[in-house]
Amino acid sequence: MPELPEVEVVRSGLAPALVDATVSAVTVHDARALTRHPGSVDDFEQSLRGAHVVAVCRRGKFLWMPFTPAGGSNAARAVVAHLGMSGQMLLRFSGAPVERHERIRLDIDHPHHGALAVVFADQRTFGSLALDPLLPTTDAAPGGFGADEATVPAQVAHIARDPLDPALDETRLRRLWARKRSAIKRVLLDQTVISGIGNIYADEALWGARIHPETPADALSARHVTRLLAEIRAVLDKALAEGGTSFDAQYVNVNGQAGYFAHSLHAYGRTGAPCHRCGRPIARVSFMNRSSHFCPSCQRMPRTR
DNA sequence: CTATGATCCTGCGAGC
């Protein structure tokens, strides 16, 4: 569910309440939410109790919160959060009732905001929390959005920088795209090439750039690539400004409010509806177990010689 | 090495 704009909405909502907060209690309701945590449930709870949160950071769809342990001063580890398909991070008052699909709750004390609860809820359980060591970035740039330090959690090290990251290596990106024979849609979803793009924004960016989703990436001209990159950034920026895409109550910000970018969609979820450019019906094809929505008229495969 | 499809899980709406 959450792609870069939705995750960034969550990050910016969490940051004021979490930066400088101290974890007073940890409640794990469902251990499946810790499948990516390298240690035990006990280790998770004990390591976090008394911890002091230093920052709330994001790269692509990954969130992490560097922390100093109780009695320590060195932020060697971070809480890594990935929302998967259905995860939410919710801010609640201390003692608020257990949420539907609540998996983990962190009770925190903040010097200005007092006692709060950070709730990780996740219907489909593809999301997770984990404690992970922070490693230096290979390019010496800050780890991601919201990060001052040039570090990333070990679990995020293989994730490429995202389109809104000033340190994104565009030369590398172009080189990788030019080398891949897979459909551009699949390549856009490969988080090791560029991160943050999911099924919605891939379809929207391809519609905007008038590129057929099944075009082999290596068949794209330099002009196509430039157009696609511009569309990716434009759609992510606009979605972020509108609070992300919400089809139901599943994607919400930390206060449970929906975003309204769903009104701005041109391709995703519009099967059979008229294309906003040419009026012909939007088509839907299925591959890699997901749907691609596109206009067969505006988005032609490049002629193959 | 690259490329592809299956898989994890829960819930909802459509159709019978």
Add this chain to the structure above:
DNA sequence: TGCTCGCAGGATCATA
């Protein structure tokens, strides 16, 4: 009403 089917914002792993 109650059942089955298809589908859902993601990432990873096994197989060619």
